[in-house]
Amino acid sequence: MSNRQQSNHLASNQEEKGPYDSAQPNTTDKKPPKAIALLSGGLDSSLAVRMMLEQGVEVEAVAIKTPFCDFDCGKGCGHRVKEVAEELGIELKTVYFGEDYLRMLKRPKHGYGSGMNPCIDCRVMMYSAAKERMEKTGADFVITGEVLFQRPMSQNYHALEIIENEAGMAGKVLRPLSAKHLAPTNAEKNGLISRENLGEIRGRSRKGQIELARHFNISNPPNAAGGCLLTDPAFAKRVKDLMSHTGDDQIPTINDVELLKVGRHFRLSNSAKLIVGRNRDENEVINALASGTDVFFEAKDHPGPLGILRLGTASYDTEIALRSARIVLRYSDAPKDIESDVKVTREKNTSIVRVFPEHDVKIEAMRI
Numbered sequence: 001m002s003n004r005q006q007s008n009h010l011a012s013n014q015e016e017k018g019p020y021d022s023a024q025p026n027t028t029d030k031k032p033p034k035a036i037a038l039l040s041g042g043l044d045s046s047l048a049v050r051m052m053l054e055q056g057v058e059v060e061a062v063a064i065k066t067p068f069c070d071f072d073c074g075k076g077c078g079h080r081v082k083e084v085a086e087e088l089g090i091e092l093k094t095v096y097f098g099e100d101y102l103r104m105l106k107r108p109k110h111g112y113g114s115g116m117n118p119c120i121d122c123r124v125m126m127y128s129a130a131k132e133r134m135e136k137t138g139a140d141f142v143i144t145g146e147v148l149f150q151r152p153m154s155q156n157y158h159a160l161e162i163i164e165n166e167a168g169m170a171g172k173v174l175r176p177l178s179a180k181h182l183a184p185t186n187a188e189k190n191g192l193i194s195r196e197n198l199g200e201i202r203g204r205s206r207k208g209q210i211e212l213a214r215h216f217n218i219s220n221p222p223n224a225a226g227g228c229l230l231t232d233p234a235f236a237k238r239v240k241d242l243m244s245h246t247g248d249d250q251i252p253t254i255n256d257v258e259l260l261k262v263g264r265h266f267r268l269s270n271s272a273k274l275i276v277g278r279n280r281d282e283n284e285v286i287n288a289l290a291s292g293t294d295v296f297f298e299a300k301d302h303p304g305p306l307g308i309l310r311l312g313t314a315s316y317d318t319e320i321a322l323r324s325a326r327i328v329l330r331y332s333d334a335p336k337d338i339e340s341d342v343k344v345t346r347e348k349n350t351s352i353v354r355v356f357p358e359h360d361v362k363i364e365a366m367r368i
């Protein structure tokens, strides 16, 4: 269904029920207003789009992918963003944040939330990407699914203002779900949008969204998105460790970040880390992510995981090799009270070391 058909379809729903049923599609302008939506694939941003389509606004979406989050703030919901855009009948453009994001994450101007989530700086980047699209396509404004006070760090009056201003988007970002609690945007002041038909949802309760979903005949609205990986305490600990062991004027690689998502991690020195798979799938991912300078460890005669030693600027020596071998052996099926062989492969040369498995107490002290 095209954007325009969808718009008409949604507009026809307004006759059925609900608190938003007075919405009137924009029929007066020859050219409908156009908005760029930051679409996450979760419920809130898709409701924001539906509200705009219902008002006769032409909508195009931008989805953001960061190294830590498939799209926007939804843990995993990003997998649905293409489907959601199709359901809505709107065009979708995906924007990838890579090294720029890591540079920001190293020293976010507005700090971190409860984990390593730099939500304010992150949203500034997202708004900026939407702004770029807005300018390129000649759109009039940007919409988001943000709900006032839903997220403590980035969805309060002060934070929303900072984000808008730093992205150079003051007055140009409409949050349809909470608009009545916020100052009128340019689109409302210029009559492109009827403020009267915008939402007044706030807080963490999902009641308003469920009601709105019902209005749009969405039978099984998804649960609230769970937040990106940077808000996960265990993962945040790994990110913090990585950042603090990367030189002041350097950033980690995307490959370093991808590795954080798999296996058990052990800090062996200021620069060196060992990553050990937890199952066959993780072993495969670790193997695929390994670089030519990583050193591989595997128990020789017992089933067990793959471990890779990432040295960074550390030099390879016997001590670090034996330590890595002991840890990898600990997670294999080798007996705990006798020495066993571990295969060590470095630059395609394989050798064997014979070690005892590492003690759990020592392991825990190194674990990230």
Ligand code: SF4
Pocket: 066, 069, 072, 073, 117, 118, 119, 120, 122, 123, 154, 227, 228, 229, 230, 231
């Ligand atoms: S939770 Fe915060 S850091 Fe993560 S994607 Fe959302 S705004 Fe960005």
